[in-house]
Amino acid sequence: MEPIRYVDALNNKYGSMGFPPYQWSENDTAPWTPLAKPLADCTVALLVSGGISHCNAPPFDPDARNDHRVDAVDPGTPMDQYQIHDSYYDHGDADRDLNCLFPVDRLAELAAAGEIGAVADRHWSGFMGRTYNRSKVIGESAPAFVEDLQADGVDLLVAIPA
Amino acid sequence: MGLVARVVEQSCIPTVTVSTGRDITALVRPPRSLFVNFPMGNTFGRAGDSATQTKILRAALDFATTATEPGVLFDWPEPWDGPFEYFAGETSPEAIARQKKK
Numbered sequence: 001m002e003p004i005r006y007v008d009a010l011n012n013k014y015g016s017m018g019f020p021p022y023q024w025s026e027n028d029t030a031p032w033t034p035l036a037k038p039l040a041d042c043t044v045a046l047l048v049s050g051g052i053s054h055c056n057a058p059p060f061d062p063d064a065r066n067d068h069r070v071d072a073v074d075p076g077t078p079m080d081q082y083q084i085h086d087s088y089y090d091h092g093d094a095d096r097d098l099n100c101l102f103p104v105d106r107l108a109e110l111a112a113a114g115e116i117g118a119v120a121d122r123h124w125s126g127f128m129g130r131t132y133n134r135s136k137v138i139g140e141s142a143p144a145f146v147e148d149l150q151a152d153g154v155d156l157l158v159a160i161p162a
Numbered sequence: 163m164g165l166v167a168r169v170v171e172q173s174c175i176p177t178v179t180v181s182t183g184r185d186i187t188a189l190v191r192p193p194r195s196l197f198v199n200f201p202m203g204n205t206f207g208r209a210g211d212s213a214t215q216t217k218i219l220r221a222a223l224d225f226a227t228t229a230t231e232p233g234v235l236f237d238w239p240e241p242w243d244g245p246f247e248y249f250a251g252e253t254s255p256e257a258i259a260r261q262k263k264k
Contacts, residue, residue: 033172039223039226094209099209099215145166160163161186
């Protein structure tokens with residue numbers, strides 16, 4: 001099956017809602033930092049953007065635009081204590097088993113098996129899409145997030161857009 | 163999300179992005195991307211299918227060790243087990259009005 005053309009689909013959706021045309025980021029090059037250690041020595045964190053929040057925290061706005069919120073996720077908290085609020089994808093499966101989008105338990109198993117060094121002290125949920133003010137992401141919210149990763153000694157981040 | 167991965171990578175922490183939106187990822191060009199042609203929301207497979215979840219997560223982690231070229235996008239070879247479509251969702255007029263203020 002050909003991949004879904006999300007750019008076209010979302011342009012149509014935004015247009016039908018009366019939003020201004022979305023200026024998609026387009027880059028010809030990418031930054032690069034080689035992985036400095038074997039995986040078995042790496043501390044790994046997950047970041048997901050699918051509107052996942054702890055049940056004791058306010059839910060994400062399922063229709064959010066320009067939402068720079070990012071929540072820490074305790075890897076030790078059972079995943080059934082999390083909720084999903086996001087209107088832009090079908091999270092029926094993820095509601096039943098968060099690991100099909102945010103594989104916290106699977107990563108813990110790989111750590112227990114010695115395939116990675118450790119699970120980071122915190123995973124992360126946020127940076128929901130539809131961000132029109134991207135300079136704020138690049139200049140403020142992402143650098144602040146980097147400080148959290150550095151504080152946790154993260155060697156590798158797995159980023160999961162949804 | 164790809165933008166965040168780029169900033170993290172620039173800050174000397176390697177990243178691997180696991181995406182279900184191939185065209186968006188190709189535009190934004192995170193440092194390393196694994197594209198999985200599954201429905202958005204099922205990046206690592208179906209609920210309860212821990213074997214597939216582990217397989218794709220392991221592939222993403224391994225890709226972080228084997229990728230050698232900035233901006234590389236690798237296509238996960240296994241297909242979803244049926245057709246699927248873009249999820250249009252529903253946004254209420256009230257929600258649209260609220261978002262227009264942001």
